[in-house]
Each structure stands twice: as structure tokens, then as C-alpha cells.
Amino acid sequence: MFVDTRQMGQGKEIVTTVCIIGAGIAGITIAREMEKKGLDTCLLESGGMDADDATRDLYRGSSVGMEYQFADGCRARFLGGSSNCWGGWCRPLDAWDFEKKDWVPHSGWPFGLDELLSYYQRTHELLQLGPVNFDPDYWERAINRDDVRRIPFTSGRVRDSISQFSPPVRFGKRYRHELKVARYLRVFLHANVTQIMQDRDVNKITHVKVKTLSGSSMTVQAKIFILATGGIENARLLLASNQIEAAGIGNRHDLVGRYFMDHPRLLSGSVKFAPAWAGNKLYDIKYNYMNTAVSANGVHIASQFALTKETLAQEKILNARICFCSEFPGEGSEGAKALFRCKQALLKKEQPGFSFASDLATMLSEPVNTLSYGFTRLFHPRALIKNIGFQVIVEPAPDPDSRVSLNMQQRDSLGMPRVQVQWRLNDLVRRSVDRSIELVAQELQMSGVAQVNLGPRIEGGVWPPTFEKEGTWHHMGTTRMHDSPSYGVVDSDCRVHGMANLYIAGSSVFPTAGANFPTITLAALALRLSQHVISKFNTTTTQLPDHLLAASANSENINPESVAASIGSSGLPAV
Numbered sequence: 001m002f003v004d005t006r007q008m009g010q011g012k013e014i015v016t017t018v019c020i021i022g023a024g025i026a027g028i029t030i031a032r033e034m035e036k037k038g039l040d041t042c043l044l045e046s047g048g049m050d051a052d053d054a055t056r057d058l059y060r061g062s063s064v065g066m067e068y069q070f071a072d073g074c075r076a077r078f079l080g081g082s083s084n085c086w087g088g089w090c091r092p093l094d095a096w097d098f099e100k101k102d103w104v105p106h107s108g109w110p111f112g113l114d115e116l117l118s119y120y121q122r123t124h125e126l127l128q129l130g131p132v133n134f135d136p137d138y139w140e141r142a143i144n145r146d147d148v149r150r151i152p153f154t155s156g157r158v159r160d161s162i163s164q165f166s167p168p169v170r171f172g173k174r175y176r177h178e179l180k181v182a183r184y185l186r187v188f189l190h191a192n193v194t195q196i197m198q199d200r201d202v203n204k205i206t207h208v209k210v211k212t213l214s215g216s217s218m219t220v221q222a223k224i225f226i227l228a229t230g231g232i233e234n235a236r237l238l239l240a241s242n243q244i245e246a247a248g249i250g251n252r253h254d255l256v257g258r259y260f261m262d263h264p265r266l267l268s269g270s271v272k273f274a275p276a277w278a279g280n281k282l283y284d285i286k287y288n289y290m291n292t293a294v295s296a297n298g299v300h301i302a303s304q305f306a307l308t309k310e311t312l313a314q315e316k317i318l319n320a321r322i323c324f325c326s327e328f329p330g331e332g333s334e335g336a337k338a339l340f341r342c343k344q345a346l347l348k349k350e351q352p353g354f355s356f357a358s359d360l361a362t363m364l365s366e367p368v369n370t371l372s373y374g375f376t377r378l379f380h381p382r383a384l385i386k387n388i389g390f391q392v393i394v395e396p397a398p399d400p401d402s403r404v405s406l407n408m409q410q411r412d413s414l415g416m417p418r419v420q421v422q423w424r425l426n427d428l429v430r431r432s433v434d435r436s437i438e439l440v441a442q443e444l445q446m447s448g449v450a451q452v453n454l455g456p457r458i459e460g461g462v463w464p465p466t467f468e469k470e471g472t473w474h475h476m477g478t479t480r481m482h483d484s485p486s487y488g489v490v491d492s493d494c495r496v497h498g499m500a501n502l503y504i505a506g507s508s509v510f511p512t513a514g515a516n517f518p519t520i521t522l523a524a525l526a527l528r529l530s531q532h533v534i535s536k537f538n539t540t541t542t543q544l545p546d547h548l549l550a551a552s553a554n555s556e557n558i559n560p561e562s563v564a565a566s567i568g569s570s571g572l573p574a575v
């Protein structure tokens with residue numbers, strides 16, 4: 001059921017078994033799993049059913065060093081979280097993304113791809129993907145079109161890599177009914193967690209404090225807490241919860257907020273195809289993104305170039321994905337941006353700052369740019385292509401000085417310190433951009449597919465104007481996973497080191513990012529974490545391991561039936 005926290009009056013004390021903070025892809029995935037097992041669960045969500053300006057403002061903060069945008073349009077703060085604006089690209093991490101590499105300091109996961117395989121499989125239903133198959137040969141055969149062809153790879157250094165598109169699933173809409181009719185789950189909307197409270201022995205969480213923008217407050221006690229507020233906010237909330245430990249929760253080794261990562265993304269170079277390859281749609285983002293040509297059995301795919309594992313090791317660089325990007329007239333103009341915003345708003349995609357009246361005025365003031373952009377975006381006429389460049393997305397290097405911290409001088413309307421992000425990209429990242437482009441260019445030339453004019457090198461120079469200031473909207477690494485508390489905030493079960501009953505879900509736990517889009521991996525991790533939590537309750541309380549026994553002391557036994565009955569008669573203001 002949904003509960004409007006604003007209607008609850010002051011000081012209500014809620015008691016539950018599992019408390020999940022944040023109803024994005026991670027939080028909703030875990031809540032659904034808890035519901036299936038009949039575990040009494042509260043899901044606390046900052047926003048309502050739709051976006052609103054006052055709630056959106058809570059995400060705003062500042063960037064230091066390199067200019068970086070991470071708020072408006074880069075995260076959504078209402079039911080479904082950033083699934084309200086994500087693009088749906090999905091591909092599991094490569095097996096070697098989990099490995100420790102001697103040329104990448106702080107790299108590696110505590111487990112390998114095998115550990116996630118069964119959960120990756122389950123994400124296909126959750127995210128409405130196609131078959132569990134990312135083999136380029138399979139998709140070329142399934143699509144079976146003359147204008148969707150794999151290029152020959154002759155050097156052994158470059159390969160192609162398939163991503164599938166989720167429709168994209170907007171979790172707040174797709175799973176709304178399920179959340180509404182859930183028996184064991186209460187979803188509190190407009191419920192902003194402002195403090196996570198630990199006991200005086202500092203090894204377990206007792207409750208969280210919740211505030212609404214309308215001024216009411218409540219507390220939620222639980223046996224297990226799962227923080228799922230996104231890659232930046234997970235760190236913010238831990239750092240701000242500093243009433244017992246001044247550095248914040250889980251931060252005894254000064255790691256919370258450090259190792260912040262996003263995928264740098266830019267356009268570079270210019271490609272001229274040999275006639276035989278000029279009409280090929282397989283590797284061009286403009287013809288890939290949800291284009292029916294590049295789809296089979298209703299599943300849309302995209303293909304990108306990547307370097308082989310051996311080449312990455314030889315070159316001592318990071319993973320990357322490269323594809324073509326055709327540029328059309330009008331792109332980048334104010335008229336084009338206004339038209340794009342209108343389209344996104346029509347699709348009910350979160351569009352902060354969208355105003356139909358002012359966007360219409362902008363479009364009318366730039367009719368040629370707006371019309372050319374609209375026309376070419378619809379039809380992608382090859383004759384009008386101005387340039388074909390590379391779109392490059394590179395793995396970020398884990399760097400302790402790339403970090404999310406609190407700006408104690410600025411507070412949001414709930415009194416929480418605003419967030420400050422310092423995104424850093426070191427020389428290894430710059431060299432990886434340069435070398436990845438050079439090797440893909442060599443491959444295209446050797447195989448007679450295209451001639452390439454390379455853009456200026458990044459290493460030793462500056463990021464070009466085509467470098468995207470919002471990265472790729474992938475906020476990762478701020479509560480990294482490591483078996484040792486000296487090197488990681490969470491252990492391999494996603495439990496905060498030193499905390500009996502606090503877990504973290506989302507891409508903030510990624511210790512190494514790889515070059516693929518993160519959401520399918522964070523969804524797989526959320527399913528894995530759910531299983532871990534559920535396994536704690538399949539047994540009687542007296543058989544629980546020590547850290548959970550401590551957490552469950554002084555709490556009532558879990559009895560789903562009585563919980564369901566109490567929810568039914570709770571008198572909470574349903575939405």
C-alpha cells in the first residue's frame with residue numbers, strides 16, 4: 001500500500017522488519033522480493049508519484065574542480081528514481097571488469113562474474129529485456145538485414161559488444177499497482193530520511209528519522225535497513241548521519257564518498273566509410289537507439305566497439321566502448337534542445353525546467369535549426385549527415401580524491417548539508433580514451449571499412465568541448481565493496497563494515513566500474529542482496545548469526561500474518 005507521509009501528523013513511530021530507503025530501481029526491486037517472501041517491509045521514498053520542484057531541489061549541490069552536472073536532469077527524485085529518465089541500455093559487466101589489474105590501482109571486486117550470473121539472468125524479466133544472449137553473431141543472424149552487418153575484425157585487438165535496451169522500464173509506473181496491492185509492504189511517499197541513527201555501541205542501526213517538506217516527521221525502527229538512495233545520495237546520507245560518530249556512519253576509514261566515478265563521454269574524430277559500409281546501421285548510435293532496423297523479435301539492441309582483454313592488458317589501459325555517431329544539421333542548437341525537451345516531456349520523462357511556452361518561443365525564434373533537427377531526428381536521412389564521429393565512453397579509474405562530500409555551509413530545506421562533488425579523471429583515463437580511439441581507427445582502416453581523421457589527443461591536453469559535463473549519469477563507487485574494512489565501506493554481502501544491520505544497494509558499491517552501463521548490474525546486485533536478507537529470516541530468530549541476533553534483540557518476532565493484519569487496521573493515510 002501507499003502512504004502519504006505528509007498526512008500522518010507529528011512524531012509517528014513505525015516499526016517494521018525491513019526498512020528500505022529510496023524507491024528507485026534498487027529499492028523497488030528489493031521491496032518486491034521482500035513482499036514475495038511475506039516480510040514486513042517499509043519503503044521510504046522522498047518524492048511522490050510525480051516530479052515536483054521542491055523535492056527536486058533537495059538533490060542540488062555544487063561541483064568543485066572540473067565542472068560536473070549531477071542534479072537537474074541527471075537524477076530523478078520521485079517514485080521510480082532515475083528510472084524515470086534512464087535510457088534503458090543494458091549489458092552485464094565483462095568478466096575481466098571484476099578482476100584486479102596491476103595497472104589500475106584499487107581495482108577489482110571481491111568476487112567474479114560467476115557470482116552474479118544467475119541474478120543477471122533474472123534482471124531480464126525485471127527490466128523487460130530479450131533473451132539472455134549478448135553474442136554479436138546471434139543478433140546479426142536474428143536481425144538478418146543487409147544494412148545491419150558486423151564488420152570483419154582482422155587485428156585481433158578489437159571486438160564488438162552488444163547491449164540490449166529495456167523499453168525502458170519506469171519502475172514507479174511499471175510496478176505501481178504491485179506496490180499498491182502489496183500485503184506486507186508499505187510505501188511511504190514524501191518521506192525524506194534525514195538521519196540514520198545508530199545505537200551507542202555503534203554497531204547497529206536502531207531507527208531512521210524522516211521528514212516531509214510540509215513539516216511533519218516520524219521515525220522508522222527495523223531489524224534490517226537497506227540504503228538505496230542512489231550513487232551520490234547513499235554517501236551523503238551516511239556522512240550526514242554523524243550524531244554518534246563524527247565522521248558519519250561506516251566511515252571509520254574515511255572511505256565514504258571517496259572513489260566517486262562516472263563514465264566520461266565525448267565525441268571525437270571524423271570517419272569516412274568505404275562505399276560498401278556507408279549504409280550500415282549496426283554501430284551508429286543515431287540508428288541504434290530504439291531503432292526498429294536494429295532489433296529482432298521486438299528487442300532493440302546496439303553494438304559498440306571494445307578492445308579485447310589481451311589488448312587492455314598489453315596497453316595497460318581501462319575498458320571503453322566506442323560507436324559511430326552521425327551528426328545532423330541543427331543538432332546542439334537552442335531550438336533543437338527546446339524540441340527535445342518537449343518530446344521528452346510528452347513521453348513523461350522527467351524534464352526539469354521544461355516550460356512549453358518558453359520552449360515554443362525558442363523554437364519559433366530558430367525555425368530552421370528546429371525543423372532540420374526534428375526532420376533529421378525522425379528520418380535520419382544519410383544525405384544530410386554533416387559528420388560521422390566516434391562516441392567514446394570510457395571506464396573511470398577508482399581514485400580516492402574523486403569524491404562526494406558535504407558542504408556544511410549550504411543546507412537544503414530539510415536542514416541537511418548540501419552535497420559537493422569533485423569528479424576527477426586521471427591520466428590513465430585520458431590515455432585510455434586516446435589509445436582506444438587509435439586502436440579502433442586502425443582496425444577500421446586495416447579492414448577497409450573506413451578512413452578516420454583522429455581528433456586531438458586528450459592525454460597532456462584538455463578535454464574537448466564535446467566532453468559531456470554530466471558524464472553519462474552513472475554515479476558509482478562512493479560506498480565501495482571490499483572484504484576489508486580498511487579498503488571498502490561494504491563487504492561482499494553489501495553490508496556496511498562494522499554495522500550489524502545496515503546494507504547498501506545501488507552502484508555506489510561498485511569498486512570498479514567497467515565500461516558498460518551500470519543499471520543491469522545494480523539490479524542483479526539488488527536481487528542478490530534480497531536473497532541474502534531473506535535467508536536471514538528463513539530460520540528462527542535464535543538461529544540467526546551473531547550480527548543479526550544483536551540487531552533483532554528487543555524486537556518482536558516476525559509473523560507475516562499478524563503484520564498483514566496490523567497493516568490492514570493501521571489507519572495510515574493511504575494514497
Ligand SMILES: Cc1cc2nc3c(=O)[nH]c(=O)nc-3n(C[C@H](O)[C@H](O)[C@H](O)COP(=O)(O)OP(=O)(O)OC[C@H]3O[C@@H](n4cnc5c(N)ncnc54)[C@H](O)[C@@H]3O)c2cc1C
Nearest residue numbers: 022024025026046077081082087088089193230506517519
Ligand atoms: C538521463 C539518464 C539516462 C540514463 N541512462 C541509463 C542507461 O541507458 N542505462 C543504464 O544502465 N543506466 C542509465 N542511467 C542510470 C540509471 O538511471 C541509474 O543507474 C539507476 O536508475 C539508479 O537506480 P537506484 O535505484 O540505485 O537509484 P535512484 O534511481 O537514484 O533512486 C534513488 C531513490 O531514492 C530516493 N531518495 C533519495 N534520497 C532520499 C532520502 N533521503 N530519503 C528517501 N528517499 C530518497 C529518490 O527519490 C529515488 O527515488 C541513466 C540516468 C539518467 C539520469
